Amino acid sequence: MSAYLAQRVLLTIPILFGIVILTFFLVHLIPGDAVSAMQGQLKMSAQQMEQMREALGLNDPLHVQLGRYLTRLAQGDLGRSLFGGQPVAVLIASNIGATIQLTVAAMAVAVVIGVPLGILAAVKRGTLWDVTAVVLAMLGVSIPSFWLGLMMIQVFAVTLGWLPIIDRSARGLIMPAVALGLAEAAIIVRLTRATMVEILTADYIRTARAKGLLDRVVLWRHALRNGLLPLITMIGMQFGTLLGGAVVIENVFARQGLGTLVTQAVINRDFPVVQGCVLVAASMYVLVNLAVDIFYVVVDPRIRYS
Amino acid sequence: MALPPSLARFRPFFTALLLVCSLIFSACGAAPQPSAPAPTQTGGGAAPPPTSVPAPLPETGPQTTSRSRLVFFGNLEPASIDVITMSGNVNERQVAAQIFETLVYMDQSQQIYPGLAREWSRSDDAKTWTFKLVSGVKWHDGAPFTAQSVADYFEHIRDNPVGSGPGSLKAVIGSARALDETTVELVLTAPRPDLLIELADPGMGIGNAAYVKRVGADAGFNPIGTGPFKFKEWVRGSQIVLVRNPEWTWGSPMFRMSGPPVIEEVVFRFSSEAQTRLAALEAGEVDFVDLLPFQDVVRVRTDPRFTVTGVLLPGMPQMNYLNTSLPPTDDLNVRKAIIYATDKQGIIESVYFNMVEPAYGPLSRVFPEYEPALEQMYEYNPEKAIQLLEEAGWLPGPDGVRVKNGQRLEVTIVENKGWNDWVYVLQANLQAVGFDAKVITTQGPSNTEAIASGKHHVPAMGDVFASASQMTRDWHSEGYGTFPSGHFLKGEQGARLDAMLKDAETEIDPEKRKEKYREIQRFIMENALMVPIFELYFYVAHANNLKGFVVDGTGFYKYFAPAYFE
Numbered sequence: 108m109s110a111y112l113a114q115r116v117l118l119t120i121p122i123l124f125g126i127v128i129l130t131f132f133l134v135h136l137i138p139g140d141a142v143s144a145m146q147g148q149l150k151m152s153a154q155q156m157e158q159m160r161e162a163l164g165l166n167d168p169l170h171v172q173l174g175r176y177l178t179r180l181a182q183g184d185l186g187r188s189l190f191g192g193q194p195v196a197v198l199i200a201s202n203i204g205a206t207i208q209l210t211v212a213a214m215a216v217a218v219v220i221g222v223p224l225g226i227l228a229a230v231k232r233g234t235l236w237d238v239t240a241v242v243l244a245m246l247g248v249s250i251p252s253f254w255l256g257l258m259m260i261q262v263f264a265v266t267l268g269w270l271p272i273i274d275r276s277a278r279g280l281i282m283p284a285v286a287l288g289l290a291e292a293a294i295i296v297r298l299t300r301a302t303m304v305e306i307l308t309a310d311y312i313r314t315a316r317a318k319g320l321l322d323r324v325v326l327w328r329h330a331l332r333n334g335l336l337p338l339i340t341m342i343g344m345q346f347g348t349l350l351g352g353a354v355v356i357e358n359v360f361a362r363q364g365l366g367t368l369v370t371q372a373v374i375n376r377d378f379p380v381v382q383g384c385v386l387v388a389a390s391m392y393v394l395v396n397l398a399v400d401i402f403y404v405v406v407d408p409r410i411r412y413s
Numbered sequence: 414m415a416l417p418p419s420l421a422r423f424r425p426f427f428t429a430l431l432l433v434c435s436l437i438f439s440a441c442g443a444a445p446q447p448s449a450p451a452p453t454q455t456g457g458g459a460a461p462p463p464t465s466v467p468a469p470l471p472e473t474g475p476q477t478t479s480r481s482r483l484v485f486f487g488n489l490e491p492a493s494i495d496v497i498t499m500s501g502n503v504n505e506r507q508v509a510a511q512i513f514e515t516l517v518y519m520d521q522s523q524q525i526y527p528g529l530a531r532e533w534s535r536s537d538d539a540k541t542w543t544f545k546l547v548s549g550v551k552w553h554d555g556a557p558f559t560a561q562s563v564a565d566y567f568e569h570i571r572d573n574p575v576g577s578g579p580g581s582l583k584a585v586i587g588s589a590r591a592l593d594e595t596t597v598e599l600v601l602t603a604p605r606p607d608l609l610i611e612l613a614d615p616g617m618g619i620g621n622a623a624y625v626k627r628v629g630a631d632a633g634f635n636p637i638g639t640g641p642f643k644f645k646e647w648v649r650g651s652q653i654v655l656v657r658n659p660e661w662t663w664g665s666p667m668f669r670m671s672g673p674p675v676i677e678e679v680v681f682r683f684s685s686e687a688q689t690r691l692a693a694l695e696a697g698e699v700d701f702v703d704l705l706p707f708q709d710v711v712r713v714r715t716d717p718r719f720t721v722t723g724v725l726l727p728g729m730p731q732m733n734y735l736n737t738s739l740p741p742t743d744d745l746n747v748r749k750a751i752i753y754a755t756d757k758q759g760i761i762e763s764v765y766f767n768m769v770e771p772a773y774g775p776l777s778r779v780f781p782e783y784e785p786a787l788e789q790m791y792e793y794n795p796e797k798a799i800q801l802l803e804e805a806g807w808l809p810g811p812d813g814v815r816v817k818n819g820q821r822l823e824v825t826i827v828e829n830k831g832w833n834d835w836v837y838v839l840q841a842n843l844q845a846v847g848f849d850a851k852v853i854t855t856q857g858p859s860n861t862e863a864i865a866s867g868k869h870h871v872p873a874m875g876d877v878f879a880s881a882s883q884m885t886r887d888w889h890s891e892g893y894g895t896f897p898s899g900h901f902l903k904g905e906q907g908a909r910l911d912a913m914l915k916d917a918e919t920e921i922d923p924e925k926r927k928e929k930y931r932e933i934q935r936f937i938m939e940n941a942l943m944v945p946i947f948e949l950y951f952y953v954a955h956a957n958n959l960k961g962f963v964v965d966g967t968g969f970y971k972y973f974a975p976a977y978f979e
Contacts, residue, residue, distance in 0.1 A: 139858025143865075153891070155584070191493030192630025201649045257688055264696045272693045273486075273682055275651060361486075361684035361693070363650030370685070371490060376858045 108404070115400070119393045123386065127180065130385045131173055134378050140165050141189035144375045163189055176382070185386070186379035188372075195383035198368060203387065206364035209287065209356065210349045212280050214342065216288030217295055222338070224292075225299020230326065232304060240296055247293025252352050256286035256359040273361045283360045287352050291345050298341050302334040335406050343399035347392045478977035479958065481677035485973075486690045486699040490650065490683040493633025497569060497620035503969065506615040507703075508681055510970050511655055512553075513618025513638035516544055516563070517609050518667045519879060519966030521724070523779075525609050526667035529563070529619055529639065539604040539921055540587075546595040547663045552621055553637045553644070560591035562621065567599055569622035582611050604919040606926070607880040614879070615970045639663075641674045641974035653681040661974075667963060668975045675977050691954070694719065700959050700978075701971070705952035707768045713954050720957050723768065723950040724968035727779045729876040729887050730772030733826065733839065733944040734864075738903050741822055742870045746805035748941035751824075751871065752791045754798035754846045755944050760835040765947065772945035774934045775884065781923075782881040782930035787938050787945075798846045807847065815847035823849045824870040829860040833873035835946055875949055879966040881930045882918045888937070889914045902942060910936060 142159045160166045164175070179186055185195035228240035259282045263270045271279045306312060307330055315325045354366035361367075365384050372380035403410045491505035496513050516530040530544035550558035567589035587600040601608070611617065618638060625632040636644050641664060642655035661673045682699060684690055690702040691709055695716070705713065705721065714721040735748045742748050757771050774787040807815035807822050815822040824843065828836045836852050843850040850871075855863045864872045876887050885891075890902075890911050902910055913936065917929035937943060951968055962976040 137859065138855075139860075139862040141858075143858040143861040187630070188492065191491075191633045193493075193634060198649060205650065257686075257692075260689065260692045260696075264698075265692050268696065271698060272689065272696055273684075273698055357650075358684065359686050359689055361682055361686070361689055363648060367490075367650045374857050375492070377492075 112397075112401075115397055119390075119397075122393060123389060126389045127177070127382065127386060128173075130382050131176065131378075132169075134373075134376070134381045135169060135172075137373075137376065139376050141376045141378070144377075145190075165189075176379075185383040188380050189377050190375055195379050198380060199365065199383055199387055202363055202365050202368045205362060206350070206353050206357070206366060207391075208280065209283055209353050209362065209364060210346065212284035213288035213291065213349050213352070213356075214346065216284050217291035217345070218342065220289070221292040221295025222299050225296040226303055226326070226331070228296065228300040229303030229307060237300075240300065244293040244296040244300075247289050247296070250290070252286050252290055253355045253359050255289060256283065256356055259286055260359075275363075279360075279362075283356050283362060286359070287349060287356045290352070291349060294345065295338070295341065299334065299338060302337050303330060306330045306334050332406070336403065339399055339402055339406065343396050346395045350388050350391065476675065478675040480978040481675075482680065483676050483678070483701070483959065483973060483976060483978075484680045484682060484699040485701045485703075485971075486682045486684065486693055487703045488683065488685055488687075488690070491653070493630070494644070494647075494653065495620055495625060495632040495636040496616060496618040496638075497566070497573075497622065497625045497632065504681070504683065507970055508653055508655070509618050509636070509638075510615035510640075510965070511642040511679060511973055512636050512640045512644055513615075513620060514640045514665070515615065515618050516612045518665045518972075519610060519613035520667055521964050521966060521968060523879070523966055524667075525613065526665050528613075528665045528667075529558075529663075533609070535608075537921075539606045539608070539919070540601045542599045542601070542605075542608060543592070544597050544599070546597065548595050550639050550663050551660060552624075552639055553658065554624075556621075558619075558639050559594055560597040562623075563597040563619055564589040564591045565622035566619050569620075569625065582608075582617075604921065606919070606921050607882045610880040610966065613966060615965065642679055645678075651682070655679045655681075664974055668972065670975050674974050676973060679973050694954055694956075697956075701953065701955040703951075703953055705954050707765050707952070710768055710952050711766070718957055719954045720959075721952060721954045723952045724964065725770075725777065725779060726877045726949045726951050726968045727777045728878040728883070728949075728967075729775055729874070730777055730948045731769075731833070731835070731873070731875040731946045732772065732775070733836075733871045733873050733946065735942055735944065736867065736870045736872070737906075737940075737942065738867060739870055740820075741805075741807070741817075742824060744805050745941060746801040747807070747822075749791075750798040750801040750805075750846065751843060751848075752941055752944050753794045753801065754842050754848075755839055755946070756793050756842050757946050758793065759842075760838045761947055764835050764838060768952070769947040769950050772948050773938075774945055775888070775937050775943060776881060776930065776934055777948055780881050780930075782927050782934075784931040784934040786931075787934060790938050795842075795846050802847060809847060813847065814849040821849055822847055823851070825868075826850055826852045827860065827863050827869045827872035828852055828854050829873060830854050830856040832875070836873055839871070839944070839946075871944070877949070877967050877969060881926075884930070884933065885914045885918050888933075902940070906940065 140160070141163065142156050142165065145159070157166070164172065167175075176186065185199070187194050188198060224240045224243070228237045231237050259270075260272055263282060264272045270282050272282070273279065307326075312325060312330055315329050316322075320329075350365075353364060354370055356362070357364040357366035358370055365388060369381060369384040371377075372384065485507070487504045487507060489504050491508055494505055494508045494512065496509050515528045517533070518526045518528045520526065527547075529546055529550065531547045532545040533542060535542045544563070546558075546560055546563065552558055552562075567586055570583055571586040582605075585601045585603045585605060587602045589597060589599045591597050605611070618640070621632075621637050624637050628635075634647055639661075641658055641661045643658045645654040645656045647653045656678050657674045657676060659673050662671065664670055682693075684693075687704060687706045687709075690699075691705065691713065693699045694702045694713075710721055710723070713719055733751075735742050735751060737743050737748070742751070761767060761769055761771060773790070774784060776783050778785075802815055802822070806817045808817065810816040810821065826836045826840060826843075828834075840850045840852050853863060853869065863869060864874070874887070876883070878886075888910060890907055910933070913929065913933050917926060917933060920926040920929055938945075953971075956978075958979040960977055960979055963972045963974075964970070965972065
């Protein structure tokens with residue numbers, strides 16, 4: 108197991124290196140740079156803009172800028188923001204907690220809604236419960252999260268006054284988490300239903316029932332445990348989707364987080380911040396996938412890594 | 414409606430579903446349509462700025478407030494909030510205006526008031542300026558504020574390429590020196606008759622150069638000024654919190670108060686989502702929102718809880734440049750045809766719900782230098798546009814697009830996303846008279862790049878400034894401002910416009926200056942260098958009981974020192 112883990116951790120290094128290189132060239136492909144973003148208000152002459160580009164190192168050839176970035180990165184330095192000069196690591200550190208909080212809350216919403224509804228749909232296959240769950244799942248994946256967020260704001264904050272919009276308390280997390288998590292819940296409903304329908308018609312379930320086991324024992328101990336593996340894989344994969352969705356939802360609810368930070372950085376062409384955020388998000392994604400692999404062992408004793 | 418027995422057990426579920434759907438649909442209901450144009454016009458007929466001290470105003474500042482915390486909800490979070498290290502983001506100045514003080518202030522009627530400078534004088538050539546500072550001022554860290562602080566500030570912004578103040582002013586700072594503890598002399602390398610207006614910009618708040626040199630970029634995240642509010646905390650991505658400066662007793666007469674603010678805390682929140690900002694106001698979570706969407710103005714205005722104010726932003730109205738260095742817009746007739754084909758009233762009605770007013774030239778009508786004769790120069794006349802195009806040899810082609818010598822009449826319009834929504838009506842207007850007009854959507858830096866490339870015919874633009882002399886930054890080939898690579902008028906005519914702008918900018922006599930700027934406006938429109946669209950109004954909404962705040966000369970920035978809640 109430990110050898111497997113070491114191998115997986117080592118494999119993340121080339122993955123992250125590839126992401127760094129790709130991100131570097133992608134952000135430099137976008138027209139404009141930080142100086143042209145500042146130009147809007149500072150009203151500089153062409154000469155002053157060149158001076159500023161020189162001071163910020165933006166005039167250097169791309170390979171020189173990349174080399175400088177990689178050297179700093181190897182020393183654990185993510186660089187400084189071109190806007191205001193704050194260290195990127197500080198910016199990320201002050202935002203990442205809020206994003207993780209939102210992502211985990213959204214995932215909790217997705218699991219709490221998605222798994223029971225999926226099981227219900229499978230157990231009551233062909234009934235109104237099943238149809239309703241499938242229709243809701245279809246709606247869930249079809250509704251854009253930003254629109255859902257804006258509608259929830261109108262209904263639950265403006266009209267009913269039940270929930271805050273920009274409050275930083277736990278209550279302020281409810282609407283963003285639901286808006287972000289509902290689409291994932293819909294995906295989980297569909298997957299859980301499909302998996303459970305297949306399992307519930309399997310021979311070993313029929314055998315368990317023939318032995319006289321109670322329905323709930325068959326369902327929770329025999330069927331669900333086997334249905335968890337694809338579910339855990341899906342949850343791990345959806346973590347990345349939720350991180351992407353957080354970019355939108357954080358903006359809609361004016362929440363602190365990596366999404367707000369990276370959106371602003373892309374608009375401003377603040378390259379070091381964009382690169383730092385993407386690197387951290389990619390690392391999180393890789394780590395979650397690793398955690399999912401480890402969790403397989405816990406859930407299914409038949410799985411052994413060597 | 415009765416449910417079949419098999420479904421009756423789902424009644425509670427259906428009821429709940431119906432309730433949720435009805436809530437959602439009620440939220441989606443159409444907002445009332447705006448019916449009447451009622452922008453609150455401010456400014457207008459401004460006199461040249463005085464160089465003497467106005468009489469002190471009565472002190473009628475607030476003594477009490479029913480609430481001690483004010484929450485402002487703006488669109489973009491600042492990158493830095495020290496005036497010396499700032500990057501140019503609009504809200505940096507909005508926050509900085511509370512922490513820092515300028516040498517002078519200007520209100521919406523274009524009246525100049527003393528700020529940190531209580532008196533000032535200038536040489537005849539407007540190159541040497543002397544400021545007498547108010548005494549007893551302290552920085553927020555307790556250090557004394559002196560004439561040397563001001564001299565250090567000017568020299569610091571002159572010498573540093575990153576951040577600090579408008580580029581065109583930085584370029585003319587010669588030297589600054591303290592004559593005594595409270596007198597500072599600023600020597601410019603070129604005449605600057607409008608210096609006071611530039612110094613009244615919140616971005617020209619006097620920063621602590623010694624502090625910035627000591628702590629570097631961190632000054633932008635823990636700023637020290639002399640203003641009515643002190644920096645308390647900045648939770649990145651969430652909020653900036655300022656607290657009242659109890660020692661602040663030297664406020665500008667513009668604020669009409671003798672003591673510190675009564676508001677204890679000013680909180681700045683930010684969201685680029687206009688609907689979120691508005692919803693937060695309606696839900697009572699914030700007190701003040703910027704950049705109200707035009708389509709929501711009428712609805713919010715009818716809500717008795719809020720006050721909606723529209724301010725005409727002085728400067729260069731919303732417009733489209735016409736690139737004279739590219740065919741087919743290098744032809745004067747084609748450029749004039751574009752102006753005649755543009756239905757600006759249609760744009761104002763359909764895109765801006767009559768919340769703005771038509772523009773006729775490159776300068777807002779609030780300036781004394783505004784040329785009213787332009788109002789009769791071009792009217793909406795598509796037939797005239799067609800006639801001009803045909804005179805220029807552009808004849809209808811097989812697909813409706815005009816052709817000349819095998820070339821199609823193609824133009825590209827550049828849009829800065831979120832700011833230039835009229836371009837799609839303009840596109841339709843041009844297609845109606847035989848253009849093949851394409852819209853290129855850009856945002857922020859890519860907009861600057863697209864315009865500076867000079868590769869597009871009809872880029873949209875607009876600018877906000879408080880003095881006609883700032884026309885230089887939008888029209889001079891040196892390109893201060895929106896045109897880093899110079900404007901689109903090349904050759905002899907370009908050189909003439911450059912000379913006219915420089916001549917007017919340094920003209921000290923108000924009457925001669927007025928005539929020179931009017932000549933420039935006529936020159937621009939006679940040569941059809943732009944399509945004027947509309948005068949930009951900036952709508953803000955705030956809680957009805959929030960009173961006393963002061964708006965600056967550009968209409969953009971709010972000073973909360975005198976604010977209070979009724």
